[in-house]
Amino acid sequence: MQEIMTFISNHPVLSLSALIIFVLIVVIEFIRARQKALSLTPSQATQLINRENAVVIDVRANDLYRKGHIVGAVSLPAQEILETPKKVEKFRAKPIIVVCGAGVESQKVAALLQKQGYNAYSLTGGMRAWDSADMPVVKE
Structure with missing residues (x-):
């Protein structure tokens, strides 16, 4: 332990840099883990739709929605949800x-x-992932 303290006192910039890098890695991994918790693969989405009656909200522009969307999906462009979140109440x-x-x-x-x-x-x-997984799409 004494050797570590001596190293830190002899190399403060290097020690501080290592500490900053460590903290950044922890923060990035926390963010990545949180994003994965929010994400579903097409097969996981299908299971959630079938087992728990999940609602699919398509946030693309209406013209893209009409060109092809998931069966039963509701079209609500992202901007509308961001401006008026009560639309999904x-x-x-x-x-x-x-x-x-x-x-x-x-x-x-x-x-x-x-x-x-x-x-x-x-x-x-x-x-793109939904299409690549050969999942059903409705076109209008």
Whole structure:
């Protein structure tokens, strides 16, 4: 223990740098673990839809929604939810799966809904991942 204290006193900049790097790694890992907790794969989303009657909210623009969306999905563009979160109030009792094109926008919306007490998840990879997994899509 004495050797560690001597090293720290002889190399304060190096010791401080190592401490800062360690703290940053812990923070980044905490954020990553939190994001994974919010995310679902297409197969996990399907299980949640089938077993717990989860509501799918598609946050893409309406034209993209009409080109292809998950069966039973509700179209609510992300901007509308971010500006007026009460638009999803009627879904509070059910799990919510938020879907976007690639999984980026849905992460933000799902995190906002989680902070407001909803049981919300983001579809990892968005509709691209859903299509790649050969899951059913409705086109209008």
